Amino acid sequence: MGLSLTFFTFRHLVLFSFLIFHLAIAHFISSTQPLCHHHERSALLNFKQSLVINQTASSDPSAYPKVASWKLDEKDRDCCSWDGVKCNEDTGHVVELDLASSCLYGSINSTSSLFQLVHLQRLSLFDNNFNFSEIPSEILNFSRLTHLNLSESYFSGQIPAELLELSNLEVLDLAFCSFDHFYLKLQKPGLANLAENLTNLKALNLINVHISSTVPHILANLSSLRILSLSGCGLQGEFPQEIFQLPNLQFLGVMKNPNLTGYLPQFQKSSPLEDLRLSTTRFSGKIPDSIENLESLSYLDISDCSFIGKIPSSLFNLTKLEYLYLSGTIAALGNLTQLSSLTISGSNLVGEIPSVFMNLTQLTNLDLSQNQLTGHIPVEINNLTQLQYLQFSSNQLEGSVPSSIFELRNLETLDLSFNNLNGTLDINKFLRNMKSLEVLVLSSNKLSLLTEATVNTYSKNINVIGLRSCNLTEFPHFLYNQKFLDSVDLSSNRIAGQMPGWFLNNVLVHGFDYLNLSHNLLTGFGQDLSVLSWAVITLNLSFNKLRGPLPIPVPAFTSSYLVSNNQLTGEIPPSICSLNRLYALDLSHNNLSGMLPGCLGNSSVQLLVLKLQGNKFHGFIPETFSKRTNLRMIDFSGNLLQGRVPKSLANCVKLKFLNLGDNQITDFFPSWLGTLPELEVLILKSNNFHGVIEEPKACFEFVKLRIIDLSHNRFAGNLPSKHFECWIAMKDVNANNLTYLQDPLLGPVAYPALTYYGFSYYSLTLSNKGTTKAQSWNMRSSQIGSQQLFSLTTILLERFQHQLLI
Ligand SMILES: *C1O[C@H](CO)[C@@H](O)[C@H](O)[C@H]1NC(C)=O
Ligand SMILES: *[C@@H]1O[C@H](CO)[C@@H](O)[C@H](O)[C@H]1NC(C)=O
Ligand SMILES: *[C@@H]1O[C@H](CO)[C@@H](O)[C@H](O)[C@H]1NC(C)=O
Ligand SMILES: *[C@@H]1O[C@H](CO)[C@@H](O)[C@H](O)[C@H]1NC(C)=O
Ligand SMILES: *[C@@H]1O[C@H](CO)[C@@H](O)[C@H](O)[C@H]1NC(C)=O
Numbered sequence: 001m002g003l004s005l006t007f008f009t010f011r012h013l014v015l016f017s018f019l020i021f022h023l024a025i026a027h028f029i030s031s032t033q034p035l036c037h038h039h040e041r042s043a044l045l046n047f048k049q050s051l052v053i054n055q056t057a058s059s060d061p062s063a064y065p066k067v068a069s070w071k072l073d074e075k076d077r078d079c080c081s082w083d084g085v086k087c088n089e090d091t092g093h094v095v096e097l098d099l100a101s102s103c104l105y106g107s108i109n110s111t112s113s114l115f116q117l118v119h120l121q122r123l124s125l126f127d128n129n130f131n132f133s134e135i136p137s138e139i140l141n142f143s144r145l146t147h148l149n150l151s152e153s154y155f156s157g158q159i160p161a162e163l164l165e166l167s168n169l170e171v172l173d174l175a176f177c178s179f180d181h182f183y184l185k186l187q188k189p190g191l192a193n194l195a196e197n198l199t200n201l202k203a204l205n206l207i208n209v210h211i212s213s214t215v216p217h218i219l220a221n222l223s224s225l226r227i228l229s230l231s232g233c234g235l236q237g238e239f240p241q242e243i244f245q246l247p248n249l250q251f252l253g254v255m256k257n258p259n260l261t262g263y264l265p266q267f268q269k270s271s272p273l274e275d276l277r278l279s280t281t282r283f284s285g286k287i288p289d290s291i292e293n294l295e296s297l298s299y300l301d302i303s304d305c306s307f308i309g310k311i312p313s314s315l316f317n318l319t320k321l322e323y324l325y326l327s328g329t330i331a332a333l334g335n336l337t338q339l340s341s342l343t344i345s346g347s348n349l350v351g352e353i354p355s356v357f358m359n360l361t362q363l364t365n366l367d368l369s370q371n372q373l374t375g376h377i378p379v380e381i382n383n384l385t386q387l388q389y390l391q392f393s394s395n396q397l398e399g400s401v402p403s404s405i406f407e408l409r410n411l412e413t414l415d416l417s418f419n420n421l422n423g424t425l426d427i428n429k430f431l432r433n434m435k436s437l438e439v440l441v442l443s444s445n446k447l448s449l450l451t452e453a454t455v456n457t458y459s460k461n462i463n464v465i466g467l468r469s470c471n472l473t474e475f476p477h478f479l480y481n482q483k484f485l486d487s488v489d490l491s492s493n494r495i496a497g498q499m500p501g502w503f504l505n506n507v508l509v510h511g512f513d514y515l516n517l518s519h520n521l522l523t524g525f526g527q528d529l530s531v532l533s534w535a536v537i538t539l540n541l542s543f544n545k546l547r548g549p550l551p552i553p554v555p556a557f558t559s560s561y562l563v564s565n566n567q568l569t570g571e572i573p574p575s576i577c578s579l580n581r582l583y584a585l586d587l588s589h590n591n592l593s594g595m596l597p598g599c600l601g602n603s604s605v606q607l608l609v610l611k612l613q614g615n616k617f618h619g620f621i622p623e624t625f626s627k628r629t630n631l632r633m634i635d636f637s638g639n640l641l642q643g644r645v646p647k648s649l650a651n652c653v654k655l656k657f658l659n660l661g662d663n664q665i666t667d668f669f670p671s672w673l674g675t676l677p678e679l680e681v682l683i684l685k686s687n688n689f690h691g692v693i694e695e696p697k698a699c700f701e702f703v704k705l706r707i708i709d710l711s712h713n714r715f716a717g718n719l720p721s722k723h724f725e726c727w728i729a730m731k732d733v734n735a736n737n738l739t740y741l742q743d744p745l746l747g748p749v750a751y752p753a754l755t756y757y758g759f760s761y762y763s764l765t766l767s768n769k770g771t772t773k774a775q776s777w778n779m780r781s782s783q784i785g786s787q788q789l790f791s792l793t794t795i796l797l798e799r800f801q802h803q804l805l806i
């Protein structure tokens with residue numbers, strides 16, 4: 001959640017102090033007073049003596065040591081005039097001590113002279129450093145106390161029972177917001193005891209006090225309560241709904257109690273609630289329409305909760321609402337129709353796009369991406385004439401894109417990707433009408449795009465274009481002459497034949513960050529490029545019909561080069577060794593032949609994924625895996641490779657996946673691979689591995705192995721039982737769960753909705769035999785012959801697929 005330190009923002013603190021200050025100011029006493037009592041003066045001076053002044057003890061930048069002016073000399077003798085001290089005008093007793101932000105540092109214990117000030121009604125030690133002292137039980141001496149503020153002052157330990165006997169308390173602030181850490185505890189006695197005794201409370205702030213219990217119903221008896229702040233208290237169970245109905249409650253904060261459940265009540269019209277903060281709890285259910293009764297509400301944070309259903313439009317009737325947090329994103333709804341930016345992203349919004357949004361005519365940004373919105377894009381979208389950024393991606397919107405959208409002439413970013421939008425659209429209409437358009441992403445809908453060349457009057461600023469699965473049969477003409485293209489996704493279309501020269505030229509002249517042409521029917525690049533001099537950082541040409549020799553892109557740029565599942569022939573040219581920035585190289589499932597180049601595994605330090613399977617490579621696997629390698633996945637399977645398993649593979653200490661299956665490797669069982677600490681999958685099947693598999697020397701080999709396939713080799717003898725004991729991780733294999741090895745494949749993410757290429761995953765589909773394995777653990781493994789090895793110790797890979805996400 002990443003909210004820890006910043007969770008209680010400075011603003012929160014300031015707001016809080018403000019509210020408490022106003023409570024306090026209501027009864028302020030100030031006047032000329034008689035001289036202060038001698039013993040109280042001594043008590044104050046002794047208290048000053050027991051502490052040191054230390055500027056770092058207070059965090060308020062305007063903090064200063066108030067006690068510095070406390071002196072015994074003749075003209076300053078009257079302690080009632082000392083900074084921070086107030087006396088009763090009739091009795092002369094000290095009734096208020098405000099040492100907030102006074103740079104005090106040191107410990108307080110039961111002998112402190114502070115506790116001699118028995119007439120105190122208000123005490124604030126806010127923002128000092130009392131060195132993790134416990135609150136002494138002598139606090140009981142302050143039986144007249146109405147206001148007590150010990151927040152931000154480094155007290156620790158259980159709050160003493162004596163504090164709960166201060167039955168006049170109206171304001172109690174023990175919060176510690178500055179750090180996300182519990183120092184104070186309220187457990188024995190607990191919150192229920194507090195609520196039983198302190199029945200006059202108007203403000204209770206216990207942020208980050210470790211309460212760790214359910215919220216007692218008796219809190220709802222505190223009918224004077226205006227401020228209740230129980231954020232970060234480790235609360236559990238269901239929050240009592242009656243608390244919402246407290247007749248004077250203005251502030252309710254229970255944020256960051258991830259085990260606290262609850263529901264919103266039907267709100268009453270009379271509710272004075274101004275500020276409601278429920279973020280990072282498990283409050284659930286619907287947001288009731290009656291939220292519109294909270295006419296005073298100015299701050300609402302319901303982000304990171306478990307609410308379902310629509311956001312009721314009535315929420316947008318709340319004219320005083322200034323801050324609305326629905327998902328960690330602020331939508332500052334000052335004067336609603338003046339709203340210029342509304343972001344409700346990744347918030348489980350369900351239902352149709354609220355029609356009231358179409359009245360927010362000043363919006364320049366509307367981002368409702370990554371929710372579960374259904375229904376159509378409202379025709380009234382054209383009301384939002386100021387829109388520059390419109391993002392509806394990753395919802396379940398359906399129907400056609402309304403033609404009114406073409407009236408949004410100021411759009412710079414339009415992202416409708418990953419929905420169920422259908423129908424036929426003329427892409428030129430976007431370009432003609434939206435002259436400032438830079439980002440256009442329509443990928444992964446059910447759209448059919450028309451791209452016919454038209455009069456050339458369209459936007460020349462296109463930066464990002466995402467037209468995956470748009471039923472394209474050719475390179476869209478509007479891409480011609482675009483000078484600022486960065487990211488282009490035309491994957492999963494029906495583009496056939498040669499790449500047109502003008503497109504190739506554009507790539508050659510400008511260079512791209514991201515070009516994805518995978519899953520089309522391309523056969524070539526219109527010219528015979530032995531060197532593909534494209535400056536493209538991520539280049540995906542997989543799943544086409546490319547023929548001829550393997551083109552090699554420009555070394556200085558390329559970080560991912562994916563050309564799997566084509567019909568490329570010939571050898572890997574030596575120039576591949578110059579691709580020294582590669583993260584991923586996937587040449588799998590072509591007709592490539594020859595020997596593997598000697599630089600494999602050490603030409604690029606970053607290389608994570610190396611996939612050459614399903615070709616006709618022969619000869620030895622080179623001994624070139626260097627110690628600097630970061631490789632996570634190596635797949636050489638389904639070739640004609642011979643010789644031994646190269647010992648330098650032991651350098652690949654991050655390797656998780658190694659597949660050498662279906663080759664002609666002749667070697668003993670490479671038990672030395674057991675030192676690879678991360679190895680999870682080892683496939684050696686269908687080779688000429690032979691000999692006896694030795695008893696493992698120690699049990700720390702293959703510690704993370706989950707899948708091993710030794711089948712169709714020529715091993716002799718029994719598999720020593722010790723392997724069964726040692727291959728611990730394998731016992732955890734959940735045959736129902738078919739996804740393994742999720743691995744971030746670093747690389748520039750040009751635009752989130754375009755990509756998903758930020759991840760490479762390989763999934764293994766296990767056969768039912770995986771489940772029989774579990775039963776066989778109890779068998780005496782020494783009785784198992786090599787023929788049985790297959791069915792007992794390996795998990796048969798029925799279908800073996802791996803893909804680089806595109
Ligand atoms: C903003 O709200 C005030 C009342 O809250 C209203 O008088 C004013 O007309 C509103 N402005 C607009 C542009 O709607
Ligand atoms: C000042 O206070 C800080 C804690 O705020 C403490 O670490 C430091 O040692 C103190 N310095 C002195 C001279 O007491
Ligand atoms: C702070 O507390 C520590 C540990 O209890 C103690 O050793 C130290 O003397 C205290 N510092 C002051 C200034 O009281
Ligand atoms: C209480 O603190 C004072 C210094 O402030 C110290 O001299 C005294 O020993 C402490 N008493 C106890 C019981 O810790
Ligand atoms: C509540 O207050 C009464 C006296 O007012 C006291 O006897 C009792 O111990 C207090 N309860 C707690 C839990 O402190």
Ligand SMILES: *[C@@H]1O[C@H](CO)[C@@H](O)[C@H](O)[C@H]1NC(C)=O
Binds near residue numbers: 234235257258259
């Ligand atoms: C939530 O409950 C779980 C299980 O009881 C516990 O492990 C966890 O520490 C609790 N979290 C908080 C913040 O109290």
Ligand SMILES: *[C@@H]1O[C@H](CO)[C@@H](O)[C@H](O)[C@H]1NC(C)=O
Binds near residue numbers: 314
């Ligand atoms: C809220 O707005 C709706 C229109 O969206 C209106 O019908 C209703 O009367 C409004 N409610 C209040 C309390 O203003």
Ligand SMILES: *[C@@H]1O[C@H](CO)[C@@H](O)[C@H](O)[C@H]1NC(C)=O
Binds near residue numbers: 355
């Ligand atoms: C939108 O504004 C119009 C007036 O411009 C008003 O009649 C209509 O009720 C508003 N719709 C909503 C849902 O608030």
Ligand SMILES: *[C@@H]1O[C@H](CO)[C@@H](O)[C@H](O)[C@H]1NC(C)=O
Binds near residue numbers: 358360361379383
């Ligand atoms: C929004 O558009 C609809 C129809 O296009 C219109 O009836 C309505 O008045 C518009 N609302 C505003 C606030 O412009």
Ligand SMILES: *[C@@H]1O[C@H](CO)[C@@H](O)[C@H](O)[C@H]1NC(C)=O
Binds near residue numbers: 398399400423424
């Ligand atoms: C688009 O989808 C809707 C259902 O969402 C369907 O009724 C309509 O016939 C579809 N239109 C086209 C052109 O496929």
Ligand SMILES: *[C@@H]1O[C@H](CO)[C@@H](O)[C@H](O)[C@H]1NC(C)=O
Binds near residue numbers: 447471
């Ligand atoms: C794709 O385009 C072709 C024409 O090129 C059209 O016949 C077909 O219906 C379109 N497919 C979809 C799903 O719209």
Ligand SMILES: *[C@@H]1O[C@H](CO)[C@@H](O)[C@H](O)[C@H]1NC(C)=O
Binds near residue numbers: 738
């Ligand atoms: C499979 O793993 C995923 C993620 O690790 C988990 O969410 C899912 O519940 C698991 N499914 C089964 C059947 O164990």
